[in-house]
Amino acid sequence: MAIVQTPHAAVSARPRRPARDTGIDFVRALCVLGVVLLHSIMVGVTVADQGPVFTNASDGTAWIAPLSWLLQVMPLFFVIGGFSGLLAYRRxxxxxGxxxxxxxxxxxxxxxxxxxxxxAVGVGLALLTVAGVPADLIATAGFRYGQPLWFLGVFLLCQTLLPLLASAHEGAPHRTITVLAAAAIAVDVLRAVTGLEGLGFLNLAFVWMALQQLGFFLADGRIDALRRRTRAAAGFGALLVLVATFASGLYSSNLIANINPPTGALLLVGVAHTSLLSLHRERLERFSRRPRVAAxxxxxxxxxxxxxxxxxPVLLVMAxxxxxxxxxxxxxxxxxxSAGWWAGRPLWLVTALALTALAAVAFTRFEAQPAPQATASRPRLVVGVLSGLIGIVLLLVLGTSVATALIAVALLLSALRLCSQEKTSPSPVTGVLVPA
Structure with missing residues (x-):
């Protein structure tokens, strides 16, 4: 009788990388930079006879599609989130724990x-209301602020399900990721056939969970264990299929349009990015150790x-x-x-990065504090997670206003309290995206 090696044993038999992969950290940092740059360049400010006008500067332009190929980093972000999350959970x-x-x-x-x-945003909107700023401008500011919060909700969902998905990965890695990817494609097909655009939002779960699952393979060393030719072929093949979907009209060539709701195009982007990351991982790790890059x-x-x-919020204040x-x-x-608008973009982008960095330095303590020791039962944890998700969805669906911000803060505080005790002690988990 042949001895069947369990997936966990097979993974453990492979040589392990150090717990801290500075190359992965560097790529994640580049992803964050890419998100800030993309959102910054999409801010449009003009002044009409009736007052200021705030719009998406990329609407109807030809440059957003090629720029999105460079700066659409969310698929890679979730792959890295899966990589880091699985390693942190195993530790x-x-x-x-x-x-x-x-x-x-x-x-x-x-x-x-x-x-x-x-x-803080709720207080800011209240002050604008008291100052007599037109309600439509306040509503626009609240809507623009709430848009990027989809990431917070989806990432919270993915990380909440990570232990369950990690167990499925250890038992049936290929079947699990295949089911998630197939579900994402099925949603795209149903959306196209029925014309019901709302069906596409099911992929807020399937697309991003499939990409997180791809990160599990990277954490296991399964991808790096493949021959370089195989990894290169997978990445190039994904790119060719992606271009074919653009040419056929199946997916938009603007990758930003493929994120709301998410589509299968993002899965192909994730495969291509993961292939590149794996092929150049050693080089990235060496480069990441340079002093300025490390800083x-x-x-x-x-x-x-x-x-x-x-x-x-920084971009809204700038606008x-x-x-x-x-x-x-x-x-x-x-x-x-216009030419004048483009001439001012370098200064605008530099200012956005500088002010965002200053805000990050000022408010890091809210992220850096150790998490309290969890004493919640499973039902309390479930209710806490749902409370947090509802608070975020509220801002996404209704927009951010003084009222919705107040309700969301109450729901998020409730979620935090449900998942901890009053007396805190350091948790073994020290980061969301970063291995300890």
């Missing part, structure tokens, strides 16, 4: 900085969620100050996508 179990403790730690590191940011990586690594949560300043001096702002 938690090795230290005697539980799945409940792991999930509670993730929830705290994601929602604690979000509570402060949402509260950049270290700055972003401990502030990942803070940067993500604060970059949009408001730009419009008010122009009206105060009677200046005319350049038309969007």
């Amino acid at each position: 938690t179990r090795e230290r005697g 539980t799945a409940i403790g792991f999930i509670a730690g993730r929830l705290h590191r994601l929602l604690r900085p979000a509570v402060f940011t949402i509260a 950049f990586t270290g700055f972003v690594t401990v502030r990942t969620m803070t940067i993500y949560l604060w970059h949009m 408001g100050v730009t419009a008010v300043s122009a009206m105060a001096v009677g200046d005319t702002l350049p038309a969007l996508d």
Whole structure:
């Protein structure tokens, strides 16, 4: 009788990399930078006779499609999230921790900085209301702020399900990722056949969980164990299929359009990015150890969620100050996508990065505090996670206003309390996206 080696044993037999992969940290930091740059360049501010106008500067432009091929990093972000999350969960179990403790730690590191940011935005909107700013402008600001919060909700869901998905991965790795990817494609097909656009939002779960599952394979060393030719072929094949879907009209060539709702195109992007990452991993690790590169990586690594949560408020403040300043001096702002507008983009982007960095330094303590020890039962944990998700979805669906911000903060605080005790002690889980 042949001896069947379990998936876990097979993975353990492979040589392990050090717990800290500085190359992966560096790529994650680049992803965060890419998100801030993409959102920054999409901010459009003009002044009309009736007052300031805030729009998406990329609407109807030809440049957003090729730019999205460069800066659509969310698929890779979730792959790296799966990589880091699986390693962190396994270390938690090795230290005697539980799945409940792991999930509670993730929830705290994601929602604690979000509570402060949402509260600050709510106060800011209240001050604008008192100052007499038109309601439509306040509503636009609240809507723009809430848009990027989809990531917070989806990442919370993926990390909450990580212990369950990790168990499925250890038992049936290929079957699990195949089922998730097939479900994502099935949603795209049903959406196209029925014309019901709302069906596409089911892929907020299937697409991102499939990409997180791909990160598990990277953490196991399964991908790096493949021949370089095989990995290169997988990445190139995914790219060819992606281009074919663009040419056929199946998916939009604008990868930003493929994120709301998510489509199977993002799975192909994730495969291509993961192939590149695996092929150049050793080189990236060597490069990441250079002093200046390491300093950049270290700055972003401990502030990942803070940067993500604060970059949009920073951009909204910049847009408001730009419009008010122009009206105060009677200046005319350049038309969007004009030569004058492009000439001002470098200064705009540098200012956005600098102010976001300052905000991140100021508010890092909300992300860096150790998570309290989890004492919640499984039902309390489930209710806590649902409370947090409902608070985020509320802002996404209804937009951010003084009222919705207040309700969301209450729901997020409830989620944090349900998943911890009053007296805190350091948790073995020390980061959301970063291996300890």
